[in-house]
Amino acid sequence: xxxxxxxxxxxxxxxxxxxxxxxxxxxxxxxxxxxxxxxxxxxxxxxxxxxxxxxxxxxxxxxxxxxxxxxxxxxxxxxxxxxxxxxxxxxxxxxxxxxxxxxxxxxxxxxxxxxxxxxxxxxxxxxxxxxxxxxxxxxxxxxxxxxxxxxxxxxxxxxxxxxxxxxxxxxxxxxxxxxxxxxxxxxxxxxxxxxxxxxxxxxxxxxxxxxxxxxxxxxxxxxxxxxxxxxxxxxxxxxxxxxxxxxxxxxxxxxxxxxxxxxxxxxxxxxxxxxxxxxxxxxxxxxxxxxxxxxxxxxxxxxxxxxxxxxxxxxxxxxxxxxxxxxxxxxxxxxxxxxxxxxxxxxxxxxxxxxxxxxxxxxxxxxxx
Ligand code: SAM
Ligand code: MD0
Ligand code: SF4
Numbered sequence: 001x002x003x004x005x006x007x008x009x010x011x012x013x014x015x016x017x018x019x020x021x022x023x024x025x026x027x028x029x030x031x032x033x034x035x036x037x038x039x040x041x042x043x044x045x046x047x048x049x050x051x052x053x054x055x056x057x058x059x060x061x062x063x064x065x066x067x068x069x070x071x072x073x074x075x076x077x078x079x080x081x082x083x084x085x086x087x088x089x090x091x092x093x094x095x096x097x098x099x100x101x102x103x104x105x106x107x108x109x110x111x112x113x114x115x116x117x118x119x120x121x122x123x124x125x126x127x128x129x130x131x132x133x134x135x136x137x138x139x140x141x142x143x144x145x146x147x148x149x150x151x152x153x154x155x156x157x158x159x160x161x162x163x164x165x166x167x168x169x170x171x172x173x174x175x176x177x178x179x180x181x182x183x184x185x186x187x188x189x190x191x192x193x194x195x196x197x198x199x200x201x202x203x204x205x206x207x208x209x210x211x212x213x214x215x216x217x218x219x220x221x222x223x224x225x226x227x228x229x230x231x232x233x234x235x236x237x238x239x240x241x242x243x244x245x246x247x248x249x250x251x252x253x254x255x256x257x258x259x260x261x262x263x264x265x266x267x268x269x270x271x272x273x274x275x276x277x278x279x280x281x282x283x284x285x286x287x288x289x290x291x292x293x294x295x296x297x298x299x300x301x302x303x304x305x306x307x308x309x310x311x312x313x314x315x316x317x318x319x320x321x322x323x324x325x326x327x328x329x330x331x332x333x334x335x336x337x338x339x340x341x342x343x344x345x346x347x348x349x350x351x352x353x354x355x356x357x358x359x360x361x362x363x364x365x366x367x368x369x
Contacts, residue, residue: 010042013265025218043261043291046268054337058107058296059100063088067113075240082242097137099300104322106342111144134160150194157198164195167205171223172216203231209251230349231271234259238309257290264291277307280314
């Protein structure tokens with residue numbers, strides 16, 4: 001039995017030995033500042049080993065904020081009458097994608113609420129949009145449409161999408177039920193299995209500060225391992241006006257930072273975002289110092305486009321742009337990656353043909369990467 005000592009655990013982690021769930025939980029929960037510094041240093045060492053301190057930058061286009069769901073944490077839940085909604089035209093979406101490409105972003109993330117106009121039976125509006133953006137912008141495209149069926153995922157892949165992003169938020173089923181009201185946990189999980197089968201890369205993510213604990217966080221990391229996600233993320237809950245969780249206290253982002261570092265140690269060759277959508281530019285340095293290697297939620301200023309959990313913070317000021325973040329990257333000893341390096345990562349993940357065993361209990365081989 002290995003003793004729970006930070007130096008021993010980090011040494012084993014840097015030697016790339018697998019950590020037990022007990023050890024992972026211990027790392028996630030560390031609180032003493034000098035121990036946290038050791039954790040972040042180990043995470044940065046891993047990032048240097050696998051990514052040579054290069055950072056990828058993702059453009060974010062939240063093109064429709066209409067949603068049929070009622071997630072308790074989300075500003076855009078359907079019953080939030082306080083929320084100003086929009087549905088951008090194809091021209092506006094293409095313009096935003098073009099602006100992001102010109103600014104030096106490496107990817108366009110097309111995100112929407114579960115907008116019935118895009119998701120109703122027989123509609124190919126989403127497929128057409130992805131095709132139009134993929135054809136006109138020479139960048140990989142991520143789609144974040146919520147849960148969609150197997151057939152739609154295949155069509156998204158065929159129309160040019162590289163990534164499917166869909167965050168489980170938690171793997172504690174009781175908590176999931178309270179957060180994603182009337183949404184089935186397994187349907188959401190299986191959509192990611194189907195996405196992999198369709199040849200899409202997958203991003204999986206967690207929401208922290210919503211009643212979850214350190215044990216939930218550790219369990220979630222092992223669950224994430226089972227799906228072999230290509231990109232993994234954590235975001236701290238930001239209370240939203242007009243929602244049932246508005247009065248909840250915004251948790252400190254300490255747990256998010258520990259989680260980013262533990263993710264980097266457990267998944268050293270995967271992409272891990274530092275989202276500008278939690279604390280804006282002010283929170284970027286600490287997320288990068290914890291081992292993140294992607295900056296997400298870059299949004300063209302004055303486009304009228306919003307963020308998810310910070311709907312307007314830093315957008316029109318131009319702080320959520322490649323130009324706005326570059327000085328900070330450099331100050332952190334990091335550098336923006338070249339687009340060719342991003343494509344290399346994608347190709348490597350596409351060529352990883354290891355079968356994954358990712359369905360609960362069944363021991364099934366359920367997809368190829
Ligand atoms: N509607 C689609 C869906 O839910 O999958 C796409 C949007 S998804 C990318 C929005 C994500 O932002 C959620 O899955 C959640 O992780 C995060 N998010 C939403 N509201 C948040 C909040 N108040 N605080 C922190 N993160 C939040
Ligand atoms: C972000 N606002 O990266 C985006 C969003 C959706 N794929 C991503 C949560 O922070
Ligand atoms: Fe809709 Fe997504 Fe917000 Fe849930 S998280 S209410 S599905 S936009």
